[in-house]
Amino acid sequence: MNMVGSEADVQASDTRLATVVIGAGQAGLSAAHHLLRKGYKPYEDFVVLDANEGPGGAWRHRWDTLTFGKAHGLHPLPGMAFVTPDPNEPASAVVARYYGAYEQHFELPVIRPFKVKHVAGSLEEGFTVTSTDGRQLDAASIINATGTWDKPYWPAYPGQREFTGRQLHTKDFHSPEEFLGQRVLVVGGGTSAAQFLLQFADLGIDTLWSTRRPPQWRTAPKDSSWGIGVEAEVNERTHSGAPPRSVVSVTGLPLTDFYTAGIESGVLVSRGGIARIGERSVEFTDGSVEHIDVILWATGFRASLDQLAALGIREPGGGILMGEDSVSVAKVPGLFLVGYGASASTIGATRAGRAAAVGASRLLAEHLPVAVH
Numbered sequence: 002m003n004m005v006g007s008e009a010d011v012q013a014s015d016t017r018l019a020t021v022v023i024g025a026g027q028a029g030l031s032a033a034h035h036l037l038r039k040g041y042k043p044y045e046d047f048v049v050l051d052a053n054e055g056p057g058g059a060w061r062h063r064w065d066t067l068t069f070g071k072a073h074g075l076h077p078l079p080g081m082a083f084v085t086p087d088p089n090e091p092a093s094a095v096v097a098r099y100y101g102a103y104e105q106h107f108e109l110p111v112i113r114p115f116k117v118k119h120v121a122g123s124l125e126e127g128f129t130v131t132s133t134d135g136r137q138l139d140a141a142s143i144i145n146a147t148g149t150w151d152k153p154y155w156p157a158y159p160g161q162r163e164f165t166g167r168q169l170h171t172k173d174f175h176s177p178e179e180f181l182g183q184r185v186l187v188v189g190g191g192t193s194a195a196q197f198l199l200q201f202a203d204l205g206i207d208t209l210w211s212t213r214r215p216p217q218w219r220t221a222p223k224d225s226s227w228g229i230g231v232e233a234e235v236n237e238r239t240h241s242g243a244p245p246r247s248v249v250s251v252t253g254l255p256l257t258d259f260y261t262a263g264i265e266s267g268v269l270v271s272r273g274g275i276a277r278i279g280e281r282s283v284e285f286t287d288g289s290v291e292h293i294d295v296i297l298w299a300t301g302f303r304a305s306l307d308q309l310a311a312l313g314i315r316e317p318g319g320g321i322l323m324g325e326d327s328v329s330v331a332k333v334p335g336l337f338l339v340g341y342g343a344s345a346s347t348i349g350a351t352r353a354g355r356a357a358a359v360g361a362s363r364l365l366a367e368h369l370p371v372a373v374h
Contacts, residue, residue: 026058031354057097
């Protein structure tokens with residue numbers, strides 16, 4: 002077979018690829034790198050599909066006020082050092098530039114934009130990946146690395162639909178300036194919520210903070226064993242088929258000098274949980290009522306897996322039963338999830354990408370040895 006080097010060549014070759022990686026974020030690029038190391042040929046054996054117009058994964062959608070110096074969880078990809086940039090540069094620009102350079106350096110076969118609509122098939126029959134515009138690719142295995150950005154989580158509270166002010170999610174946030182002169186309720190116990198509150202405070206915007214439980218401020222150890230321990234705790238649920246806990250529920254909030262100052266100033270002090278929402282007010286669980294104009298739901302994300310619905314991977318409780326390697330799906334041999342469970346954070350994304358590449362390579366060698374060139 003002749004070497005191919007573009008999406009057009011892949012389509013024209015009418016050949017089933019060994020692996021299709023869906024997603025070009027941290028986990029997807031890590032998987033692609035390790036596929037290369039396993040001897041897989043770009044465009045001939047595997048491709049990486051990205052719904053975005055350019056590199057950067059979910060990071061390219063982050064707001065400009067989230068600078069590199071304030072961002073958490075920026076980790077190097079395998080095989081290329083992450084050179085520390087200006088801490089005041091937007092993290093979105095930093096990561097997009099780094100991922101783009103990574104793709105070029107390793108000549109990764111990234112096809113974009115290619116938004117996957119659904120995946121069908123099996124290891125025995127092969128998988129078919131179909132885009133929203135009708136393009137199709139066939140593969141012997143799938144590494145799904147779509148992360149969580151496209152699946153924002155909106156909790157429900159009594160009275161929420163009657164609220165007449167503005168409601169938005171972290172995914173829809175662009176700039177703190179658009180909230181000048183308004184009273185903003187930030188809901189959520191993660192780092193995004195804390196960062197929003199401090200940005201608003203810098204502009205003199207009046208804020209309230211609601212968390213279901215007291216903020217879990219923790220000083221994380223610097224050694225790598227801590228990160229491995231976090232992954233193990235999150236993966237314990239996915240190994241039983243239960244829905245994963247968020248990584249922040251395990252790690253807590255990093256108690257940096259940046260956040261300590263916010264706590265001391267009174268900005269980063271939670272009012273507790275929400276009992277109900279009025280037309281322009283919120284009642285907290287302690288019985289107090291406050292006027293608000295805007296609700297910013299910094300309530301996290303869920304795994305973006307709608308494109309895999311036809312494969313029937315969900316357990317009755319909504320979780321996915323994962324194999325001992327934490328990336329293979331027990332119900333669907335040949336399907337690997339990275340960016341699910343512990344690898345939804347960059348703490349585990351790089352290791353998960355490697356595990357998926359190793360798992361796919363081993364599985365194909367055992368069941369479909371002719372699929373790999």
